[in-house]
Amino acid sequence: MVMRGNTSPHARSRTPCVTGEAVGPGAVPITLEVNGILRALPVCPGATLAEVLRDQLQLTGTKIACDRGACSACTVRLNGTPVCSCMVLAIEVNGAKIDTIEGVAGETLHPVQAAFLEHDAIQCGFCTPGLIMSCVALLESTPHPSEEEVKAALGGHLCRCGTYPHVIAAVLHAAQTSKRRP
Ligand code: FES
Ligand code: FES
Structure with a gap:
């Protein structure tokens, strides 16, 4: 079992390779x-x-x-x-x-990405990639989530700009968009 040697990002960057037990x-x-x-x-x-x-x-x-x-x-x-x-x-x-x-995107944006744009779910955008990864995973496992299920999927995501209501609306919209797909 290899332990992460130093939890401080600054200290870690000064120590390029941390010695583990086995490698x-x-x-x-x-x-x-x-x-x-x-x-x-x-x-x-x-x-x-x-x-x-x-x-x-x-x-x-x-x-x-x-x-x-x-x-x-x-x-x-x-x-x-x-x-x-x-x-x-x-x-x-x-x-x-x-x-x-x-x-995430193919030749066109993923429905979640398109819905983020449509619902203005991006402010500074720093949290957006992580949010989108969780939302895409949610719609794959739960194609028609309730609002509570969307909120649960967003648990742990910190958006300093407070875009949560827009993100929830975007995910519910993306679920509807996906419904109309064959
Ligand atoms: S950067 Fe990984 S959880 Fe915050
Ligand atoms: S959009 Fe700025 S942190 Fe979420």
Whole structure:
């Protein structure tokens, strides 16, 4: 079991590789399927999934705000389940399927993304990628959620701009849009 060596983001950045019990101190090769593409890369044993996505794969749509699991800005999907990627060591998810905000849209915006725009659910936008990842996961598991189910799915997401009513309206709208799809 590899423990995250230092919970301070600043201290961690001054200590590039944290020695674990079984791996390290040097970089460890891992493989991730990120947005459908197989990526093989060496990672520092102490690097979080959020750091690897942003710093090594340049997928900067995933945001790091609190870096301690308190705001959900860094939400990605790990084997389909929304997780705070700042709380996951990359080496712990070797071989996993990761979905980030960069992979949500196809040739057109995902209905959730379109509904966010239509309902003005974005202010500064910092929390938006994480919110969208959780909302997309919700509609996949619960295509026709109640308002209470949407609120529950948003639990843990901190929006400093207070867009919650707009986000809830957007998700309910996206569910209706999806209903009309064949
Ligand atoms: S940055 Fe990960 S939960 Fe806040
Ligand atoms: S839109 Fe600014 S933090 Fe949510």
